[in-house]
Amino acid sequence: MEEKEPIYLLKRGKKGLLQLIFSRIGIALVFLLLQVLLLVALFEYVSNNYVHVFYGGAIVVTVFGYMFLLNSRSDSSVKLTWMVLFTVLPIIGIFLYFYMQLEIGHRLEKRRLVRLNEESSQLIETEPQLMEKIQEEKDLLGVATFVGATGPYPVYENTNLTYYPTGEDKFLDLMEELRRAESFIFMEYFIVGEGKMWGSILDILIEKAKEGVEIRFLYDGFNEFSLLPHSYPKKLEALGIKCKIFAPIRPFVSTVYNFRDHRKICVIDGKVAFTGGINLADEYINEIERFGYWKDTAIKIKGRAVDSFTLMFLQMWALDDGVLDVENWLNRPQEVIQEAGHVIPYGDIPLDGDRVGEFVYLDILNKATEYVHIMTPYLILDGEMESAIYMAAKRGVDVTIILPHIPDKAYAFALAKSHYRTLIEAGVHIYEFTPGFVHAKVFVSDNSKATVGTVNLDYRSFYHHFECGIYMEKVAVIPTIEEDFQKTLAQSQRITLEDVKNESVLMKIMGWTLKVFAPLM
Incomplete structure (x- = not known):
């Protein structure tokens, strides 16, 4: 009997050079290049035809740039880098710096994040009696105060944690937890690659979607360069899996491409969450070898702390349309857990400057x-x-x-x-x-x-x-x-x-x- 072949990412084959050039990504890159060349041509025209105005303006702008930079909140090493650029490329460096400061392309994203954080601020909170308990634990209180001020990141107790010293360990347990899913599966990953790991997970997701489990899958847009086709979300939708791309590649010059979704989150039924360094590609479980043995780690969370990862995912899911859908996914019944210590799940958003x-x-x-x-x-x-x-x-x-x-x-x-x-x-x-x-x-x-x-x-x-x-x-x-x-x-x-x-x-x-x-x- 012939063995059934796994789905393995709806196989698409390797992308050749011509295919890349005439693909959506290739066209987007061409348009980006044309926009850059237009800016360079404009720069050349001004510098050649208005030389005195150009150099006089360059001095004024450079001095202004130094003053602005030295009074900014940037780290000293960041300031030093920009000062070198201002000196070596007085106009281009200044232009690039203020272009980044203008946040072209992600202002709307930033406003949505601020609003989503405000909407989320009271959805999950540290329990009052727990906050009273940790008042004397100065180390924990300090972290809780800072992190809690940046978003809905409460302190939790009675959390069951499982640490995975390898990708192989995490993969096996993740598969088991996915098979147990009854209500929903939310997954958010930076890298998704063809092969055994993602193909095996995808098989389970397809079966779970047929059973009526809500499946949502979010991945970073840089996968479009070499790993996944632009049409991939539609293919998953056809299989009952809701899918979104974070910051897909589009044909316009924007600072949005500098911000990527590097998170690795999986939440199952609001009862189990995974995070850590492990993406969905075969090198992470040493199924293939790229740079010798791949040493990675992950952690599984059970208990009320899973709500924080659920909310992190839902915020990112809502980033494209601003609609935060939490009604059916937060504060779900939890098994009784008695564990010592405290945890604070946290997210980091590059647009708020809190690091x-x-x-x-x-x-x-x-x-x-x-x-x-x-x-x-x-x-x-x-x-x-x-x-x-x-x-x-x-x-x-x-x-x-x-x-x-x-x-x-x-x-x-x-x-x-x-x-x-x-x-x-x-x-x-x-x-x-x-x-x-x-x-x-x-x-x-x-x-x-x-x-x-x-x-x-x-x-x-x-x-x-x-x-x-x-x-x-x-x-x-x-x-x-x-x-x-x-x-x-x-x-x-x-x-x-x-x-x-x-x-x-x-x-x-x-x-x-x-x-x-x-x-x-």
Whole structure:
């Protein structure tokens, strides 16, 4: 008997060069290029025909730009990058900076987010008796106060947590939880790729849709470049799965393309939620090999805290039309859970300037007394984060960072290495995971605090991506997270100052050069 072939993403084949050129993406890129060329031509015309006015205006605009920049709220490293651009490209740099400040293309998005946050502010809240209880827990209260002021992110107790040290572990449990779904499944992911992982999940989603389960699937528009066709949402709709694309590629110049949905969220029946670094593609479960062994992590949440992830998803789902549909999805009955500790699920929205993901990391670093153990794929630090890591190590905290030994991006590897000397000299222990690539985003500290989520240690996560995570204090899963860190550390090689000195000249030059422009990458 012939074995049934899985659906595997409604197979579409590899996109050739001609197919890409004449596709919707190709046409959009052509229109974007034409708009850029038109701006360049206008710039050339003005500079050639009105030379005195042009250069006089350039001086005035550059001085004004410096004054505006120095008085902005930007991080010092971000300011330095723009100052270099202002100096080297006085007109183009100024134009680019103010173009970004004008928020062309995402002003409507920003207004909708503000309104959606306001509408959501009282839908879920920290229970009054719990808020009274944590008044004496100053560390938790500080995080709760800051994070709670940026959106509907309450504190929860009695939360059951399961930590997954690999993508394979998460995948198997996710499949089981999806099969148990009775009411709804909400999924929001940054990367979706053809293969066993997504194909197997898709088979389950199709069956569940036939059973009457509400399925909603949201993915980032950059998948249109190489992974999914523009028509993919319609194909899923035909199978009973509601689907939306976040920030699809359109043929107009806009700053909206700089903001991506980097979240990984799955919510099932309002009772179970998953988040972490794991996307829906086969490298995440080591079904295929790209950069050696792929080390990633995730976490499963059960209990009332799942409401926060449900609401995060529904806010993003409503971003295109502004209609927040929560009536049937929040405050659903929960099983009785008795667990120690507290958690705060949080989201990070790049349009509000609050940098919640970075704040959570900074708070852990600044309050640590014994250790902070970190797993991250990238080390592209702004001034605040570098100073926090530096000072934690200087005051005697064991700060240990595990990074990939086999990178996915050469430029990111070079930028990470540009920080090695400063951090190692301060006492930071830096290791590289020798079997392959670390994609985990994990902080664990002092046997009492941890966070697992989607936030990388880089500018894109801190400033430009929609992110999420869960902050944990004194919960039962923290020793498991630390145990996984130690197991990963045992497979990693320590980087010494001698290693830094022996690094290739090309890698050093690349790191030094790119570091100047890191905030724009």
